[in-house]
Amino acid sequence: MSLRQGSMRYPYFPGCTLKAKARGFETSAVASAGALGVHLDEMENWQCCGATFPLQADNSFPLVSPARTLASARKMGERLVTLCSACYNVLKRTNHVLRTDVGRRDKVNAFIEEDYAGDLEVMHFLEVLRDDVGFDALARSVKTSLGGLAVAPYYGCLLLRPNDELGFDDPEAPHILEDFLSALGCQVVDHPYKIECCGSYVALEPGDLASGPSRMVVESARSRGAQAIVTSCPLCQYNLDVAQQGAHGREQAGVPVIYFTQLLAIALGLPEDVLGFEGHVISPGPLLRCVGVVGSDAIA
């Protein structure tokens, strides 16, 4: 058994979204981690990572903010845990540049007055669950049976690409979310759009343009019997959720889109006040009450 109760502490980078619109992602993750003996120790000096990795070879300035965070995390330890897929992507890619590109490293270090060499391991919380807690140990910690709830994993892009820098999972056929869902006792719904893009920041374009790709993703999961979709990206959550706005009243009920940590907290039998479903367009409340995994009406 790889679960060492109370022995695991990790410096943790929350990111701005988890302190604002996606609070339920953080509260459910921190509480679940605690129940599994993992202490997520929020780092003191962090700032927004910038949310998108800059794709410009001639401009190192957007690396400054994530580099400051990385340099400061390195003073706390050798690893840094993230929850938001975007934070994971931006911090890990920035770290890769600082580790492998001496020219850009020197430039950024000179600007932030640090001497950071890129020698930090940026991790996603799913990797902590898989590698340090272990999915077998996780399965033994489940207190509330999810009763075969049919759940579709949704990776999107930021956890998987570019694979040569992130190395998170098989980039075309990932399975970490599937293994996680199986450990919780869910029925895993495989679907062809699980690694496709939801439309991302194109959500800001006028005319609801990101809803097309998002609806494809939801439909791909729904038509295969998914009762819920799990993600680790606040933007995926938003896009897939709002793409279903107006879906009520038609013959198809909406599919709730929830953070994997919210399902984890339910399975671990944690109090409902850590779930934080406020703000979800398609409320998971009715579904979860219907399958008997949450009791109160407090969940909207």
Next chain:
Amino acid sequence: MRLARDVVRGEEERKLRDISGEEVRSCYQCGKCSAGCAMTSMMDLLPHQVIRLVQLGQVEEALASRTIWLCASCLACSARCPRGVSLPNVMESLRVTMLRPGGRHIDPARLPADVLENAPEQALVAGLRKYS
């Protein structure tokens, strides 16, 4: 169509190459990038057509395309390109060519109230970095 050498290998293409770090001439127009792109139904030019325009020095036409703003930087295309072209970097070089002189594709002050109210911070930060 006849194109002069100094148009095809011109200053515009060189500037884009400096920004993107990408060699668009490696692209052999197989179309695999466009085949797997989630955003094509809304695009006026397919991703591989944007690359072709840049290859031929037709940068103005690429800059006028809706496609450069609809690319979501999802990296599905670059993950699969048999020639190792990072098309999202080329898209970004076209966007910043419009933005660096002070242009704005989206004005933060004119975002709809429901987007400002409900979109996650990540969407606003990422979107405004790509669009303004």
